[in-house]
Amino acid sequence: MKKKSTSQSAFLNLRVLIGLFVVLAGVFLALVGFGAFSAQAQKPTITQSINPLLLPPGFDCAQIRALGIDKQENLRSGAIMIFCGEAQGGTPSPAVAFSKFVQNLLPSPLAFGAADVDLINPQTDAGTHITQSETMAAANPDNPDQIVVAYNDSRSFPNFNNISGASVSTDGGTTFMRLTAATGRSPFDNTFGDPVVMYNRASGMWFTVWLDVACGGFGLGGYKSATPWDANSWSHFCVHNGSSDDRESGAVDNNPASPHYGNMYVSWNNFALGGNLMVRSSTDNGATWGNERQLADANPFIRDVQVTVDLTTGDVYVAGMDEGGGGFPHNDRNLIFKSTDGGNTWANTYTGPAFPGPGVTTCASNSYFACMFSGPSHWRHEGWGQPAANNGVVNLVYAQDGAGSDPGDVYNIRSTDGGATFGAPFKLNSDATTRPQWQPNLSAAEDGSLLAVWYDARESTTCAKGNPAVPCYRMWARKSTDNGATWLADMEFSDVVTPLPGQQDPNIVTEYVGDYDYSYHLLNAHLHPWVDGRVTIGGQSQQDTFFDQDGGGGGGNIAFGARAHRARSHNRLATMVSGRWRHNRRPAGRRRRSDDSRRWADSGQPWIYDWHIHLPSV
Ligand SMILES: [Ca+2]
Ligand SMILES: [Ca+2]
Ligand SMILES: [Ca+2]
Numbered sequence: 019m020k021k022k023s024t025s026q027s028a029f030l031n032l033r034v035l036i037g038l039f040v041v042l043a044g045v046f047l048a049l050v051g052f053g054a055f056s057a058q059a060q061k062p063t064i065t066q067s068i069n070p071l072l073l074p075p076g077f078d079c080a081q082i083r084a085l086g087i088d089k090q091e092n093l094r095s096g097a098i099m100i101f102c103g104e105a106q107g108g109t110p111s112p113a114v115a116f117s118k119f120v121q122n123l124l125p126s127p128l129a130f131g132a133a134d135v136d137l138i139n140p141q142t143d144a145g146t147h148i149t150q151s152e153t154m155a156a157a158n159p160d161n162p163d164q165i166v167v168a169y170n171d172s173r174s175f176p177n178f179n180n181i182s183g184a185s186v187s188t189d190g191g192t193t194f195m196r197l198t199a200a201t202g203r204s205p206f207d208n209t210f211g212d213p214v215v216m217y218n219r220a221s222g223m224w225f226t227v228w229l230d231v232a233c234g235g236f237g238l239g240g241y242k243s244a245t246p247w248d249a250n251s252w253s254h255f256c257v258h259n260g261s262s263d264d265r266e267s268g269a270v271d272n273n274p275a276s277p278h279y280g281n282m283y284v285s286w287n288n289f290a291l292g293g294n295l296m297v298r299s300s301t302d303n304g305a306t307w308g309n310e311r312q313l314a315d316a317n318p319f320i321r322d323v324q325v326t327v328d329l330t331t332g333d334v335y336v337a338g339m340d341e342g343g344g345g346f347p348h349n350d351r352n353l354i355f356k357s358t359d360g361g362n363t364w365a366n367t368y369t370g371p372a373f374p375g376p377g378v379t380t381c382a383s384n385s386y387f388a389c390m391f392s393g394p395s396h397w398r399h400e401g402w403g404q405p406a407a408n409n410g411v412v413n414l415v416y417a418q419d420g421a422g423s424d425p426g427d428v429y430n431i432r433s434t435d436g437g438a439t440f441g442a443p444f445k446l447n448s449d450a451t452t453r454p455q456w457q458p459n460l461s462a463a464e465d466g467s468l469l470a471v472w473y474d475a476r477e478s479t480t481c482a483k484g485n486p487a488v489p490c491y492r493m494w495a496r497k498s499t500d501n502g503a504t505w506l507a508d509m510e511f512s513d514v515v516t517p518l519p520g521q522q523d524p525n526i527v528t529e530y531v532g533d534y535d536y537s538y539h540l541l542n543a544h545l546h547p548w549v550d551g552r553v554t555i556g557g558q559s560q561q562d563t564f565f566d567q568d569g570g571g572g573g574g575n576i577a578f579g580a581r582a583h584r585a586r587s588h589n590r591l592a593t594m595v596s597g598r599w600r601h602n603r604r605p606a607g608r609r610r611r612s613d614d615s616r617r618w619a620d621s622g623q624p625w626i627y628d629w630h631i632h633l634p635s636v
Contacts, residue, residue: 059064071403079104080507086289088386089319090264092229093170094210094236095512096527105383106528108521109483110146110558112512112564124147127508130469130495131546131566137167137185137194138562143555145521147172150183151532151561153547155217156224157540159272163190165540166246167547168213168226169563170532171196172523174203182206182228184215191545191567197249205252206241208232214240214268214536221303227257227268227284232394235258238266238286242304257307258298262289267324267536269334271360275333285313285325285336292316295338297325299361311364314338314356320353321402323416324536328407329462333358337405340409342372346388350375350401352416354437354530367437374419376403376426376456381529389515389529390425390456391518396483397531399456403428406462406534412437413502414448415470417459428472430460443588446496447477448508457493460538461544469544469568471537477515484520486551486559491516493548495568511566512550517559519551543569 079102080090087095088104096276099105126132138150149172158164163185171183183204185194199205211226216225224246230239237260241252266286271278285297295314300307313336314320323337332522334357342349354368377388379395385396403416412433420427428447431440447455458472474494475481495511498504521528537546545567551559 039098041558051540085262085493086293086316088384089293090262090287090289091533092212092264093172093526093530094229095264096530097176097525099384099527100525106147107524108146108526108528108530109524110522110556111482111520121308130247130497130511130568134550135191135194135565135567136550137169137195138196138553139185140196141553143173143563145556146524147175148555149523149530149561150563151519151530151549152211152213152534153188153532153549153563154213154215154534154536155538155545155547155565156217157538157545158217159219159541161628162540162543163188164192164217164246165191165545165565166215166217166224167194167563167565168215170211170213171493172453172526173206175523176525178203178207179206179231180204180209181211182209182226183212184213184226184246184280185563185565186421187565188247194565195247196491197246199249203441205243205249205378207242210236211266212266214266216268216270216282216304217272218280218282218303219274223304225270225282225304227266228253229257229263230264233257233405235261236263237261237543238263238284238298244425255304257284258286258296258310260288260290261357262371263287264289264293265322265334265533267322268316269325269327271327271332273327273329273332276330279408280332280333281327281449282307282333283325283327283334283361285322287319287322293319293335295320295322295355297336297355297357297361297364297463301360309361311361313364314353314366318333318633321400323402324404324534326405326407328410328412328464329464329539330409331358331407331526332360333407333410333436334361335407335412335586337403338365339400339402339416340369341375341400344386344388346375346380347419347433348375348388348400349373350416350418352431353412354405354412354433355412356437359536363609368433370431370440373443376417376419376454378454379593380422380426383528387529390454391483394483395458395520395526396521396529398527398529398533399426402457404459404534406460406468407437408462408466408501410434410436411501412440413460413462413468414440415460415472417456419457420452420454422452425454426459428455428470430470430502430505434603444505445468445470446472446505446508447474447476447494449474449572451476453478454491457532457534457548459535461539461546462501463539463542463544463569465542466499466501467542467544467569468502469495469537469546471495471511471535471546471548472495473548480558481518483518484522484551484560485611486517486557489515490518490551493566495546496570497544511546512548512564517551519549519559519561521558522558522560528617540567
């Protein structure tokens, strides 16, 4: 672990302290919880009052590692690290040559999905509290017009303890509105992000879950509503009264044929217990929560990755990750925990082999995490993905280190025996570059299809944090129509290659760009949010949450695809969009023929096309 000298820490403490006083002048809320912290001062101890929800008087910065704060992902732990001089907060990136992003850089043929939708609508942000990232989607299968995406949103922080937000669509995902209550903030006061959103079909109620200071000091709670588009309709509830919870996930059983229809599940890491992996459930459609179970203790530390419910059987799966002590390089292991009785009992059904975690460097501001970019280090990521389950088949996507200098590739593993054993990892990205792919997510739809989506920098050669003139990554995707047995070719999902968004918020760890995206399904459609940097504020690329879907609503966009190949040649994929053929990758050394865009000019035989048609779901 990185050690800072006392003098260095004191200097940084003073510097950040002054900054916090300026920002937090007059904001002194009641001290709640945080009882684990006490002054045991050997090293500098904070005696001035800062926002007590962030850092109570007497907090001893020397206890950060003993309390596991360096391992936590939530934004309060990040703010504590910043305050104690153990992490750097966000800052506008150095001035860049171009202040305007060229919107039409490297446009996509819309291979998957339709037009991208910016969830930050209306866009009213300015200054530095402009971060929206880390997403989860939910939808109403009985009214497919209704989709909610929850995410972290720093617009009101730290003046108010509210770093949580959501956007709601009532037109099937064509447009979204960011929720703003009469307070001018999101409806989720006193919560610290880590988004979970669920639609409970049995009760017709929408639930968000966040790290919640009103549930034991720093527990799990949130807000629920039957009319989520009404920002003033959300009412508060608690899932777990805790003092040091982190990195929760949630899932709901929306299958009326399931023996556990309506059950809801929330998993998390409880750092008051050292980081134990825990789960609670509700058997009354979210009215009350209990049945607390421990899935893994803190040694080794198992990160809560995500929880999911089998769409057919109602079995519940929690994916965890052993991060091998963190840092870079480090090894990861995937773990699966399962309940077949609605959350009453659980078993660790699978612990996978160690593999090298993704990344390119240790994050400069917190040596526990690996970062996907260097110069400066940016985008902390340990390989976390998402499980999906349908009819006893379990798929899990994740990222691992690539060959040589390649910072990451994305993989799927598949189990056909309910998560007991998994087959060989399947690499989802087929590019031949050494560019990073990372932070994948996976949705399972009712027709047995899967859609994996991930961050992918194969179309760029370099990335520059916050610089709107340097295109960096696009969301790429890969679809399976047979529950993960086989996969179509990987293709573009988002519409442009976005710059690498910076982190301008001084209260958020500078390498933070969101830790996950939890995608979901709507009948046969796949709903996928992500963080994108194409929208500039103050001439900087910054973090906005975006949304697109495949196979569902919005109409149009029938993709007429063909696998084009020649004997002994690598397969290429072409798609027809709006009556025009587009190859997704131009074969090296070949030019587009002027008379027929379906074919690439070369001296050999013509390409052969095997037709397939993607129809929108009805
Ligand atoms: Ca790669
Ligand atoms: Ca798109
Ligand atoms: Ca933003």
